Amino acid sequence: MSVMLGWPGRLRVVLLILLGLALAVACGGGRGNLPSGSSPTAVSTPVDTAAVPSPAAPTPTASNVKPRHIVLNPGEPVAAIGALFYVDLATGATEGWEVGVDSVVRAEVSPDGRYILYGQHLLDTTTGAVCQLEGVSGWASAFSPDGRYFLVETPAGMEKRTSDTCGRQRGPLGVPLQGQGWVGKTSIHASAAWSSSGEALVIWAYSDPTPDEPQGGQHVYLVSPRLDSPAAVHVGDNQRSLGPVAWSPDGERFALASGTTLAAVDLRGQVLWSTDIPGSSIANVRWSPDGHSISVHAFPLAEEIDGRLYPGRNPAVYVLDARTDAIDFRLWGASACWGEVWTADGRSLIVAGQRSDEFGWFVVTADGTSVRRLDAADGAFFVEPSPTNPGIAAFLGRPTYPNGNVGPVEGPLMSLDLRSGAAKPVLYASPEAQPPEWDPAHSPRRWLSDGRLVFFTGDGGHGGCEMGPRRPNLEVQFPPFDAGD
Secondary structure, three states: OOOOOOOOHHHHHHHHHHHOOOOOOOOOOOOOOOOOOOOOEEEEEEEOOOOOOOOOOOOOOOOOEEEEEEEEOOOEEEOOOOEEEEEOOOOEEEEEEEEOHHHOOOOOOOOOOEEEEEEOEEEEEEOOOOEOOOHHHHHHHHEOOOOOOOEEOOOOEEEEEEEEOOOOOOEEEOOOOEEEOOOOOOOOOOHHHHHHHOOEEEEEEEEEEOOOOOOOOEEEEEEEEOOEEEEEEOOOOOOOOOOEEEOOOOEEEEEEEEOOEEEEEOOOOOEEEEEEOOEEEEEEEEEOOOOEEEEEEEEEEEEEOEEEOOOOOOOEEEEOOOOOOEEEEEEEEEEEEOOOEOOOOOOOEEEEEEOOOEEEEEEEEEEOOOOHHHHOHOOOOOEOOOOOOOOEEEOOOOOOOOOOOOOOOOOOOOEEEEEOOOEEEEEEEEEHHHOOEEEOOOOOOOOOOOEEEEEEOOOOOOOOOOOOOOOOOEEEEEEOOOOOO
């Protein structure tokens, strides 16, 4: 089956930005997997926090905006528009909150699901109480792993606030935001990644073009208990990347992507290693659950065909040794440009690709020795493994037409048994709630810490990344690689 998926508007803009920033690729006889004496080195610069004022903590105000709580009976379809749902894939038990179409696509959910940030409101799902955040200039996001804290942008800078007081207890982080495009027009808003313990934090954003940075810039700051103040971390050429930061499972290191450079950085902001990954840009840095491996997606260089810009023909997923930066193997022609990649036990990866003109989703063992197509997910939109259950993945259905093309995302939400390869519907959406949504192109997290899936309605689906028959057949390749690849 030959499948050609259309480029969704919003994702296409992001990917074309990345492709427009592509670098000339240098790939030499397999040496790309070795540390180089000329590899870029991070520069960690302490940030002066003295100039950042600490505003008085206001009393949070109650809100008249009351999200409607929805509990679905078994088999009952989703009908609400602009609603956020928690779904148990095993039982189908579903509850949700209707917060409005404009708010749901930018909503943030605490890891345990207790709190939902939407607009400038905070909902406590256990009590139903809603309050309005005070002094927030636009961005509120990034709950800590235990859900006790979240981050906001204010005119004075970025702050950490407490969830159980609706942000009444607050403190500046000392990370400068002004004059760097963090507040205002940015192609991708500021974001953050907490370490697993919640003690350290990496904050990054992409700034608008300036005379000094014609293509804009990526700004990364480390807030760590081993530093007296936040430190600016610079790696590589500071080009943009999608999902550029990921913490190791033990919270002692983080991996940072910038342009074609991937680096591992410790809690003092010191680079442990850095290496270049072939491609125009790398994205979606993911650690294996045991912390031994890192996977990255390499966007290919763009091609111009008949006056139109197309993604390059050779995307790839690289798997590296997290301790040494050596490339263990690569999946040539594969995509894993967003979302979870590793199964919860770390034994496998799930990637998109094609073989024999059949586009689909594949399970690859962590050592690269076995590749298996997920036939039950044929034509599926965004297959992602559960971060808590190693035997389950989820995806949204979409119709497949006789010519091999696929239609828009329509659901149902499917649960996929990775051992047997069988899929079953878990939740349907009625026509008025179409299209359902569940993907990393929006703010809501996709999984809760207890394994439930987060699902929402009211915004158009996205077609994924680099889908279609123009890519080469998926192939596992071990170093040394051929020159020119």
